[in-house]
Amino acid sequence: MAGHAIPRPHSDWALDLEAEPLSAIALDDDEHELPGPASFEGVARLSVWSAIRGGERDANALTNLAYGTLLPMRFGDHFCSRAEVGAREWLEVRDAIVVPALRLEAGDDPGPYLRARTRWRRVGKTDYLGVSACAVGKVSSASCWDEETCTTPQTCGPIPDLLCVRAIDGVPFEYVHDFGRAGGLHTVRCAERFRQQKFDRAVHGALRSFVAGMAGVGLPLAAILTAGSFCCRCMAKRDGKGAVIKSPSKSNHMFGDAIDVTGVRLRQPAAGLPAVLVSNHDHGPTRAVLLRVEAVLRMAFPVVLDFMWDPVHHDDHFHCDFDKQHGGRGVTVLGRANARFIRAAVATVTGQPWPKFERALDDEIPLARAALARAAGRAPGDLDATAVRFTYQRLLEVIARGRS
Ligand SMILES: [Zn+2]
Numbered sequence: 121m122a123g124h125a126i127p128r129p130h131s132d133w134a135l136d137l138e139a140e141p142l143s144a145i146a147l148d149d150d151e152h153e154l155p156g157p158a159s160f161e162g163v164a165r166l167s168v169w170s171a172i173r174g175g176e177r178d179a180n181a182l183t184n185l186a187y188g189t190l191l192p193m194r195f196g197d198h199f200c201s202r203a204e205v206g207a208r209e210w211l212e213v214r215d216a217i218v219v220p221a222l223r224l225e226a227g228d229d230p231g232p233y234l235r236a237r238t239r240w241r242r243v244g245k246t247d248y249l250g251v252s253a254c255a256v257g258k259v260s261s262a263s264c265w266d267e268e269t270c271t272t273p274q275t276c277g278p279i280p281d282l283l284c285v286r287a288i289d290g291v292p293f294e295y296v297h298d299f300g301r302a303g304g305l306h307t308v309r310c311a312e313r314f315r316q317q318k319f320d321r322a323v324h325g326a327l328r329s330f331v332a333g334m335a336g337v338g339l340p341l342a343a344i345l346t347a348g349s350f351c352c353r354c355m356a357k358r359d360g361k362g363a364v365i366k367s368p369s370k371s372n373h374m375f376g377d378a379i380d381v382t383g384v385r386l387r388q389p390a391a392g393l394p395a396v397l398v399s400n401h402d403h404g405p406t407r408a409v410l411l412r413v414e415a416v417l418r419m420a421f422p423v424v425l426d427f428m429w430d431p432v433h434h435d436d437h438f439h440c441d442f443d444k445q446h447g448g449r450g451v452t453v454l455g456r457a458n459a460r461f462i463r464a465a466v467a468t469v470t471g472q473p474w475p476k477f478e479r480a481l482d483d484e485i486p487l488a489r490a491a492l493a494r495a496a497g498r499a500p501g502d503l504d505a506t507a508v509r510f511t512y513q514r515l516l517e518v519i520a521r522g523r524s
Pocket residue numbers: 373378379380439440
C-alpha cells in the first residue's frame with residue numbers, strides 16, 4: 121500500500137455557508153432487535169440436512185454452517201483465540217444439530233429432525249440487543265482499574281439511569297484487547313465483539329446519532345471499536361513506564377457520561393484502506409477518513425478529545441462525553457479541546473496542508489478563530505458567538521460528508 125505522508129489537497133470541498141444544512145438525523149424509537157438463534161434453528165437444521173444430502177460429512181464444516189446460521193453476527197468474529205469465546209457454544213451447536221443429522225439413515229423421514237427445537241443452554245445467551253438498565257448495585261462501586269487512580273479516595277454512583285448495552289441499533293461494540301500491525305498500519309489484533317458497555321441515556325442517544333450519521337454520510341458501520349465506557353476512576357494518566365499518575369479530578373467515565381471510541385469497522389472499506397480504521401495519524405488516507413469519523417462524533421457529542429488535543433494519552437482513541445459533572449460548563453466551540461481539530465478541518469476543506477500545531481493549546485485558540493473566520497469569509501473580529509457555532513456546525517457537516 122502506498123504511503124501518503126501528506127493528505128492530498130481538497131480544494132474542491134467548498135464550505136458553502138448558504139447551503140441547506142443536512143437534515144436532522146432521524147431516529148425511530150423502536151429498537152432494532154437482532155434475531156436470536158431460536159428463529160434460525162429451522163433454517164440451520166435444513167441447511168445441515170441439505171449439505172449432508174449433498175455429500176458433506178465433515179462435522180466441523182457442518183457445525184460451522186449451523187453456527188453461522190444460528191449466530192450470524194458471531195460467526196467469523198476475530199477473537200484472540202477460539203477458546204476464548206464461542207467454543208462451548210460451537211460444541212453445543214454440533215451436538216444439538218450436526219450429530220443427530222449425521223445419524224439419519226438414507227431412508228429416514230427427516231421431518232422429526234427438521235422440526236425439533238433445542239432448549240439452548242449456552243447458545244444465544246448474549247443479549248444482542250443489549251439496551252437494558254444495569255443492575256445498579258452491581259456497578260455502584262465497581263472499580264475497573266486495579267490501581268487506585270484518585271489522590272483522595274472517591275466513591276462512585278449509584279448511577280440510576282445507567283444502561284448496559286452491547287450494540288447500537290444492531291452495530292456491535294468491539295472491545296479492543298490488543299493492537300497489532302498489518303500492511304504498515306496499526307490494526308486490531310484481537311477484540312471482543314458484543315462486549316457490554318455502560319453509560320447513561322444521553323451517551324446512548326449520541327451513539328445512535330453517530331451510527332445513523334455514519335450511514336448518512338456513506339460510511340455505514342459494522343462495529344464501533346471501543347476502549348471502554350463506565351469506569352470508576354479519576355482522570356489518571358500513565359507515565360512513560362505505564363505506571364498510573366494519580367489525579368484529584370474525577371473522570372467523566374465515573375458518571376457513566378463517557379465512552380472511548382478507538383475506531384470503526386466499516387461495512388464497506390474505503391478505497392485502498394482496511395475495513396478496520398484505528399489511529400494511524402501519520403498515514404494520510406487513514407487520517408482523512410478518521411477526520412470524517414471524528415466530525416460525525418462531534419455532531420453527536422458536545423465533547424470529543426482526540427490525538428491532536430493530547431498526542432500522548434489520546435493518541436489511540438476519541439474520548440466522547442457530555443461533561444455532565446460540570447453541567448456542560450466547559451463546553452465551548454472555541455475551546456482548548458476543539459482548537460486543533462478546527463484548524464485541521466479548515467485546512468482540509470480549503471486545500472491547505474495539515475497544520476503545524478503550536479506547543480501550547482492556549483496558543484491554538486486564536487489560530488482556530490482565524491481559521492473559522494477564513495472558512496466563513498469574515499474577519500476574525502467579525503465572528504460573534506452565533507457565527508462561530510454556525511460555522512463550526514457547517515464545518516463538521518462538510519468534513520463528515522467528505523469529497524463528493
Ligand atoms: Zn475517555
